[in-house]
Amino acid sequence: MKKLIRRLKGALKRIYYKLNPQHKQILLIRDVVLDLQRRISVLEDRSTLQTRGGAKDGWCLDKLFMASEQMVYRYLYLLRYIKENDSVLDVESGYGTGADLLSQYGPIDNCLCLNSIDYYTRAGKMYYGSDYVTFQTGTIDGIQSKFCVIIAFDENKTILMDEKDFEKMCGLLEFDGILAVAIDIEDKSSKPFLTQPEKFGLTIENEFYQNNGDAELMDSCCGKAVWVVYYRKNGQRNCF
Known part of the structure; x- marks a missing residue:
């Protein structure tokens, strides 16, 4: 400890x-x-787990439930765009560690953590569920409500995102809202829609790179990196 x-x-x-x-x-x-x-x-x-022999051993689940330093940077930078009583959708949020950070240090009304795998939903409800952080198993196709902020920060999952998914997220976003996406630059070229935000009524508010697994958000790319982009939907926000 x-x-x-x-x-x-x-x-x-x-x-x-x-x-x-x-x-x-x-x-x-x-x-x-x-x-x-x-x-x-x-x-x-x-987090006391039952072993095969029946004895209980205490186990700190920090690696499982604490957000990585890289992910922390992405969510902390997002805090500057969070307004009071904003509603947030965190797509493929895992255990909800990032959503919990937003609820602790931002004035959000609620963050819905959406996972396609039910295990993460059940674990998230157990460890991070609250009045401000809720969990649901499913896909964005099943979501109808609009949100002030939508997050897709897991580059291991955004590799599966296609233009239809991106368009759906844009449709769920309130006017003047923020859509935050992270993707490995090796996959960026295969998703040209990410660099055509005007097609979806978006503008790029800010963009950064996290190089070679480093946590700091940098303006330039040095070899292998993750591209982190914050889009804004054009128009007047109605999320109050």
């Missing part, structure tokens, strides 16, 4: 200092670390 906390302190300092050196509208770093320490302790208490 102490080793994990030391690692988290270093990562959090890099994240928060990089994104907001003036510490405006965020908690002090020590408060963030204390909050994470408390949440990890809760996870430890709730």
Whole structure:
């Protein structure tokens, strides 16, 4: 646990200092670390597993349920676009760690975590379900409500996204809302619709690269990287 906390302190300092050196509208770093320490302790208490022999061993599920540093950067940058009482859709959200971060540090009304695999929905409900973070198994084709922010940050899943899926997400987005997508640049060329936002009534609000597995959001691409893009839907938002 102490080793994990030391690692988290270093990562959090890099994240928060990089994104907001003036510490405006965020908690002090020590408060963030204390909050994470408390949440990890809760996870430890709730994650006692039954072994084959019947004995119970405590197991910290940090690798399973804590968001990676790369993913944390993507969600933290998204916080600057979150407005009070925004509704959020997180597509293929996994266990909902990113949605939980938004609920802790942003004024969202609710984040719906959508997963095509029910295991993630059940695990997410157990560990991160709340009044602000809800889970559902299915696909975007089954979603009818509109959202102020839509997220598709798992590049391992967006590789399967086609133009029809992208158009559906654009249709679910409120005017002036944000659609945030991450995709491996090796797959970007096979999805030309991602670079034609005007076709779907979008403009690129901002875009970055995360190079070679590095967490920091960079303006230029150096070899293998993930492209992280934040689109805005043109028009006036109705999400209040």
